[in-house]
Amino acid sequence: MSRPLEGYRVVDFSHVLAGPIATHYLCMQGAEVVKVESGKGDTMRNYGGEAFADGMGPSFISVNTGKRSVVLDLKRASHQTVARKLVAWADVVVENFRPGVMQRLGLDFATCKAIKPGIVYCSISGFGQSGPLRENPAIDQIIQSMSGMMELSGEPGSTPMRVGFPVVDTFTGLLASFAIVSVLARRGEKKESQYIDLAMLDAALVMMMSVAGPYLAAGVEPRKTGNVGYSKSPTADTFPTAEGDITIGAVRQDQFEALCRTLERMDLAQDARFADRKLRQQNAAALRDEVIRALAAHTAVEWEQRLNANGVAAGAVRTIPQALALEHLQHRNLTQPAGLHDSPQARVFRTGFLSGGAQAGTGRPAPHLGEHSHEVLAELGYDPGQIESILGEPAGALHQEGDKP
Amino acid sequence: MSRPLEGYRVVDFSHVLAGPIATHYLCMQGAEVVKVESGKGDTMRNYGGEAFADGMGPSFISVNTGKRSVVLDLKRASHQTVARKLVAWADVVVENFRPGVMQRLGLDFATCKAIKPGIVYCSISGFGQSGPLRENPAIDQIIQSMSGMMELSGEPGSTPMRVGFPVVDTFTGLLASFAIVSVLARRGEKKESQYIDLAMLDAALVMMMSVAGPYLAAGVEPRKTGNVGYSKSPTADTFPTAEGDITIGAVRQDQFEALCRTLERMDLAQDARFADRKLRQQNAAALRDEVIRALAAHTAVEWEQRLNANGVAAGAVRTIPQALALEHLQHRNLTQPAGLHDSPQARVFRTGFLSGGAQAGTGRPAPHLGEHSHEVLAELGYDPGQIESILGEPAGALHQEGDKP
Structure with a gap:
């Protein structure tokens, strides 16, 4: 020590x-x-x-x-x-x-x-x-x-x-x-x-x-965005699943496609409404509905494992007691x-x-x-x-x- | 420097x-x-x-x-x-x-x-x-x-x-x-x-x-409490005013009385429902209503000044731009x-x-x-x-x- x-x-x-x-x-x-x-x-x-x-x-x-x-x-x-x-x-x-x-x-x-x-x-x-x-x-x-x-x-x-x-x-x-x-x-x-x-x-x-820095530097007004990240990508957000919520961080095109693959919904990646980042933002509500429908198949903890295995950043929403019980933390002393x-x-x-x-x-x-x-x-x-x-x-x-x- | x-x-x-x-x-x-x-x-x-x-x-x-x-x-x-x-x-x-x-x-x-x-x-x-x-x-x-x-x-x-x-x-x-x-x-x-x-x-x-420390030490479960503080005192909370919201931190009996005095509502300090800390918790909704009614007389920024002048901790809810415009910060470099x-x-x-x-x-x-x-x-x-x-x-x-x- x-x-x-x-x-x-x-x-x-x-x-x-x-x-x-x-x-x-x-x-x-x-x-x-x-x-x-x-x-x-x-x-x-x-x-x-x-x-x-x-x-x-x-x-x-x-x-x-x-x-x-x-x-x-x-x-x-x-x-x-x-x-x-x-x-x-x-x-x-x-x-x-x-x-x-x-x-x-x-x-x-x-x-x-x-x-x-x-x-x-x-x-x-x-x-x-x-x-x-x-x-x-x-x-x-x-x-x-x-x-x-x-x-x-x-x-x-x-x-x-x-x-x-x-x-x-x-x-x-x-x-x-x-x-x-x-x-x-x-x-x-x-x-x-x-x-x-x-x-x-x-x-x-x-x-x-x-957030205060960009305001100080350039007058960029901070604002509330709920659980949607600064990317405003509808697949960088927190979603309900069969059990518990999960945060997913899929912003880039390759991440979005990996998400669709993991969800076993490659049709979404081919859907004209969701073809690029701009279109996904325009059709955010529809995309969110589809993602939530797909996520209903498993629990948040299961999705966390599947998504990370496919290179999509994702973390199940836990309480502090659940977080402290993570096996990973045994390695962190x-x-x-x-x-x-x-x-x-x-x-x-x-x-x-x-x-x-x-x-x-x-x-x-x-x-x-x-x-x-x-x-x-x-x-x-x-x-x-x-x-x-x-x-x-x-x-x-x-x-x-x-x-x- | x-x-x-x-x-x-x-x-x-x-x-x-x-x-x-x-x-x-x-x-x-x-x-x-x-x-x-x-x-x-x-x-x-x-x-x-x-x-x-x-x-x-x-x-x-x-x-x-x-x-x-x-x-x-x-x-x-x-x-x-x-x-x-x-x-x-x-x-x-x-x-x-x-x-x-x-x-x-x-x-x-x-x-x-x-x-x-x-x-x-x-x-x-x-x-x-x-x-x-x-x-x-x-x-x-x-x-x-x-x-x-x-x-x-x-x-x-x-x-x-x-x-x-x-x-x-x-x-x-x-x-x-x-x-x-x-x-x-x-x-x-x-x-x-x-x-x-x-x-x-x-x-x-x-x-x-x-909050995670008391769980680690003694199993105390963290929980959501909205804007009410850990004291659970109904006068330690955030309230609307005539313009903007204000957070007030009146927990102890003397703080509660100073709050009532500032609100020009000494009747609340004498009200049997609000006579002590426990009673105030039991009648929290009624007390909150009374406080909100009284706060409607002035803006949050005005109340901030009045309450602090009377020794009651209080701060108006500001945006980051409003916070950075505080005259006080000119002194803080x-x-x-x-x-x-x-x-x-x-x-x-x-x-x-x-x-x-x-x-x-x-x-x-x-x-x-x-x-x-x-x-x-x-x-x-x-x-x-x-x-x-x-x-x-x-x-x-x-x-x-x-x-x-």
Whole structure:
């Protein structure tokens, strides 16, 4: 297992989604991540279904496996001192409070770079640190609304529809990881501190580059096209079958003919209405009807195999559980055990790619709230008496039994 | 402008979307990217609306600005030699042919790492280099189908619907940039060559981490919820107004009360049917009706301002052109001129984040097909006679007039 970010240290003041996803990628690639939480803990601890243990909900596990947790009350001076020692320990700071909060806590970039020259400090927010909207609260769906994303999915003329998962948070998190790591990769001796200001709204627009880009470049208006691709080819679409739906991508003449051959409907390839790409577009509804009639002979999964065998790109519509059950994924090493003693079947995603023949990952489970407060303070050089005085409880009081607090 | 990847060199054998997006981020962050194209050029050159010049379509411009283009026929031995010299010149190789093609061209990882020890070599494909589906062709919508993504958007029970832009290509591209740069960031002296195997199907599943993760961890079934958020709160949803739609994120009791105050409908906050979160869920349809009635008093953009002023998260649904026209974005430096002499108004996205106070970018326009063939071969050490012999035309014959070929 190649873990290219081993040796890097990250102090993570972020919560909920985009920030923790950013540090998830860093963590799985080998960076050591200390997650700083308030006494109440990251809101995500109680999200996403029945928890494995107090504050150990599935949504939290999914994006925090491999990190350590330290509880600090950042409004208390003694805890701010600990936070600043963590900054001195770290190479990277990540936070996703509203603009201004880190300054009030004495943990803004100017302070942190004085504490630790060379620090890479990444702020993630809804609208960024500048501009008139910077103070506005943001959640994924609000950014989907404001960015134009809700006006892209669905049939032409349909009401706005969100992408059914928090895609902006996810993309923003990954963009933050990229921004951070590209600073870490700088060549040369001079490693100046660097501030990264990353906004969900900006990230959403950049994510839509392939449709927003042509508008920016040449005024090409983005539009809803349902499930029909940009080719407007009626055989590049999603169709019902005897069981389940299938997406087919037959655009070129040879692909259309291969489709007809697979459907055992070579008459369609010879039909004057469907003789070329333009005619097929003109007679799209009739062609779609014929294709659907032919597809009724088998299930979507059967057609997927037949069409691919004939060189026609096709994929059956699956649910996520069906996708994760694909035999193919056994070869891709996409997930690893979550490391929870009581739930050995629980798994989490790794990085999403193989690097050096394997996907990176972690041997550490998701942390209980404050599980590593004593351990990390000891690493920062505090003695047991100081730790007890700062945390208000004797060393070893918190969660010493792994996932059974 | 901070360009942390200055000094890195990338040879890019990729085409269409995920690969070029990966190298777009590297390029905008300062890496020098040489794009290798066949004589026909990247298919994207003729996509996305009226072209600025031959093979200079808006979709191509959007993701290839700042790169140089070299035309090589990789089936010819003399051109393969040039390609291998480019590998020796580079720190990073990116390709997105189907598995096996680079081997047939004598440009696979084993060959490249022998040519250039320490090379970071990234292959992007639909299904990856391993597993039974590895040979299958893939396009964005097929991966959206197979990964479960098309069963997430839309109302409960609706037919499968794709995300209306090539989100898998986009995310895959960014994930590749992250994978590459995290290898470049490795600490220590020993910089071994590294092979990255990145699949669109894997990337799609990881992108849905926040819903697929809880299934992996605890069997929580993902489901379609239309525009209602995971909170199932009827006031966290998208609503029509006097003009346009708006997404509101009022979940907690104080947010609900602030919403009622802004709507000038404090009676709703006092209504027994809506007294707490559970009751509001039980009477969701009635509450939605009341909210819609109240929202009819103003436009979505007006409500966005009023609600945010009262601390209620809200965003009007915009199209991409409307989003890009937001005054806020003037402060975010999100785009730059495309650098086309004939179309000075054409713009492209930068990286999507501010780093060191600015977004990185490039001073170079998108390349005409083969515009830099002579220039790059000269940099590789070929003399004019050799260049003429290899390219089959005198030095300087191709596109010497910028964007007027």
